[in-house]
Amino acid sequence: MTIKQIFSEYFPKLKHKSLSPFLDIEIILSKTLNKPKEYLYEYSEKKLLTKQLTFFKKLFSRRLKGEPIAYILGYKEFYNLNFKVNKNVLIPRPETEVLVDKVIKYCQEKIPNSQFQIPIIDIGTGSGCIIISLAKNIKNAKFFATEISVNALKVAKQNAKLNNVKINFLKGNLLEPITNYKLLITNYIIVANLPYLTTKEVNNPILKYEPKVALDGGQGGLKYFYELFDQIEKFAIEPKAIFLEIGYNQAARIKKIVKKVLPEYKFEVKKDLSGFDRVLKITK
Numbered sequence: 698m699t700i701k702q703i704f705s706e707y708f709p710k711l712k713h714k715s716l717s718p719f720l721d722i723e724i725i726l727s728k729t730l731n732k733p734k735e736y737l738y739e740y741s742e743k744k745l746l747t748k749q750l751t752f753f754k755k756l757f758s759r760r761l762k763g764e765p766i767a768y769i770l771g772y773k774e775f776y777n778l779n780f781k782v783n784k785n786v787l788i789p790r791p792e793t794e795v796l797v798d799k800v801i802k803y804c805q806e807k808i809p810n811s812q813f814q815i816p817i818i819d820i821g822t823g824s825g826c827i828i829i830s831l832a833k834n835i836k837n838a839k840f841f842a843t844e845i846s847v848n849a850l851k852v853a854k855q856n857a858k859l860n861n862v863k864i865n866f867l868k869g870n871l872l873e874p875i876t877n878y879k880l881l882i883t884n885y886i887i888v889a890n891l892p893y894l895t896t897k898e899v900n901n902p903i904l905k906y907e908p909k910v911a912l913d914g915g916q917g918g919l920k921y922f923y924e925l926f927d928q929i930e931k932f933a934i935e936p937k938a939i940f941l942e943i944g945y946n947q948a949a950r951i952k953k954i955v956k957k958v959l960p961e962y963k964f965e966v967k968k969d970l971s972g973f974d975r976v977l978k979i980t981k
């Protein structure tokens with residue numbers, strides 16, 4: 698079967714199962730042949746070898762069942778960097794790039810170019826996409842990340858190596874591992890994309906391949922925000938700034954949770970490219 702014939706035979710099968718059937722086939726074929734997309738058009742009459750066709754069919758059937766293309770490829774691009782992904786980590790989302798942008802901008806404006814390296818802590822690091830992107834773009838900081846899932850931590854560590862940055866990865870519940878780490882408790886930046894979907898939203902079939910622990914924020918979606926600010930209160934932590942990724946309808950409720958613990962802090966809500974509230978910036 699030629700490349701051209703693959704497109705005409707497999708496109709109709711995927712048409713109603715994917716929002717981007719053509720692109721998916723392009724990507725799977727490029728992966729199968731280990732060639733860039735342009736090759737598919739330049740050599741559209743080229744026949745696939747039997748073992749290539751078998752490999753293509755295997756990947757295609759995974760996509761047909763609804764598995765995200767990032768898991769099939771085993772990587773995802775985020776903030777112009779490549780990240781290994783597997784079923785143990787959330788696939789990095791473009792909306793999260795807004796969070797990374799805001800933290801970088803804040804550091805450029807507010808962190809003086811001094812000898813002191815401000816600690817930046819990413820909570821619930823997953824693939825490590827946030828903290829690694831920050832480490833690539835911020836010079837005068839030290840980077841820490843916590844994560845409850847051992848398997849996710851493995852992926853994050855591989856990604857740090859892949860992208861050539863040094864991150865201190867710590868296993869544990871939210872901020873707990875940090876408090877054992879003898880850091881200053883008043884002068885650091887917290888960044889987090891916590892699970893914030895409601896349990897009902899997590900049952901959306903489109904999310905069935907991703908880990909529940911990365912998505913499920915409990916009945917109202919805010920379980921981890923309550924717990925994080927309980928910890929901030931319990932450990933008497935006064936961060937310089939906190940950046941949280943939030944759900945489109947959560948800003949007001951999260952502000953309430955924060956105000957109880959950090960009444961003097963200021964808030965700013967940032968929107969994503971679709972115009973939805975996406976990042977809550979909390980500063981002293």
Ligand SMILES: C[S@@+](CC[C@H](N)C(=O)[O-])C[C@H]1O[C@@H](n2cnc3c(N)ncnc32)[C@H](O)[C@@H]1O
Nearest residue numbers: 789821822823844845870871890891892910911
């Ligand atoms: C929404 S995902 C974000 C992953 C990654 N930071 C990103 O933006 O793609 C939330 C992450 O928090 C982790 N997590 C869940 N509960 C946690 C807890 N109690 N303490 C630390 N991490 C937790 C999950 O395993 C998951 O990796």
